[in-house]
Amino acid sequence: MPRKEGQKLKLLTLLEILSRETDEQHPLSVPHLVELLRERGVDAERKSVYDDIQTINSMPGAPFEIVQQRGRGGGYYMTDTPFEFAELKLLVDAVYASKFITARKSRTLIEKLGRFTSRYRQAELDRTVLVSGRVKSQDEKILYSVDALHTAITTGVQVQFRYCDWNLQKQMVPRHGGMLYRVSPWALVWENGNYYLIAYTEGHLRHYRVDKMQKVEPIPDVPREGADEYANFDVNAYTQQMFGMFNGPLKKVTLKCENRFAGAMIDRFGTGPTLVPFTGGEHFTLTVDVQISPQFFGWVAGFGTGVEILSPPEVRAEMRKTLDTLQTIYR
Incomplete structure (x- = not known):
């Protein structure tokens, strides 16, 4: 040599x-x-x-x-490698928390991440017992779906796929008899441990859970649509308005909260909304845009008497109806 x-x-x-x-x-x-x-x-x-x-x-x-x-x-x-050890721990925790990455793929990714530090420290990243205890996807094809969606977003073309739901036999069954969905992809969002595709279709921006997509394929030479709509789209505001990523009519809702729940409201809606002290000093109010859904009412109910919907009247009435229905079931 x-x-x-x-x-x-x-x-x-x-x-x-x-x-x-x-x-x-x-x-x-x-x-x-x-x-x-x-x-x-x-x-x-x-x-x-x-x-x-x-x-x-x-x-x-x-x-x-x-x-x-x-x-x-x-x-x-x-002393240093391409990643600081604290950064590697963050990446490993993200892999553990991700529902769409299978347990086997999680172990493979964590092993690869461990090669960016010493073999002694790599042992500290090896927490495989946590992987088997988490709810994880059983289908590694989602990684190929994510890759196909990234390709379509990068090249600016539409995609097609079948959209599925779980049945009682724990199988993914395509909606509408296996009809192909054709949408214009704009962004991938990681929310609540799941990947969601933000896409334009039928005049609106909608979201789809990536792990429920099958046979995702970019459509070459078919340019995506919705550029004007996406230019005015705020992903962070969109995810804050939704609960469990369930759609519903958008309403401006005023909540009355006990002071101890200030942190919970900031965690949910960010620092944008103003927290206004309420009469008596033990509560505050805030007004936020929310997509009204059963998941939203469930979230409010989780605070017990600590959070109350003040307005609008129709949302307050719907909350009351939801509670009355639940009381009938559990009476």
Whole structure:
């Protein structure tokens, strides 16, 4: 092997060793680095390894640094990798929380993420017991659906798919006898652990759960529609108005809340709505746009007497009707 190519291989192998075999708690001495290089078929001398470490640290824009730990048991270790360890934990938690990623694919992704840190820290990311305990998708085809939707969004074309529901046999059954839906895709939203497609169809922007889609295919040479509607579309406001991503008529609703629920309202509706102190000082009101659905009434009921719908009258009346119906069932 030419000397120049051999030097490149040595640098790459040394980088791999430092990234996977070292961290602050596990530095390696230069003799040990030489030994590990030789185990990987790369001959090296001590002096050349010192020079290689200096070369690595002088690389412009490198997202890591090789640090020397002096004293007994010291050596060299890599301080940073392309991801900080806290960032890897966030990514791993997102994989765990995602319902649409199967348990098997979760383990595969987490293993791949673990390769961006030392093998010692990778063990801290291995929480496979949590994967088996979560409600996870059983169908890995959703990953291909997501990829097809991204392709259609990027290329600006329409997509077609079959939209399904669960039956009592726990099978996905296409709606409308397997009719093909054809829509113009604009965005993918991750909400409540599920992926949703925001798409334009029949003059409106609607959403579809990606895990309920089957046989998703971009339609080449058929440009998507709804550009003007999407230009004025606020994804964050849309998801805040909906409960459980269930559609309903949009209403401006005023809620009266006990002060202790200020955090819950901010978590749900963001910091935009004004919290107005109510007479007596123990409550506040806020007015928000909400898509009225049974899930919204269930959410309000979950606060007991701590949250009350003040207006509009028709929404307040519908809440009362819902409670009367429930009382009849559980009487």
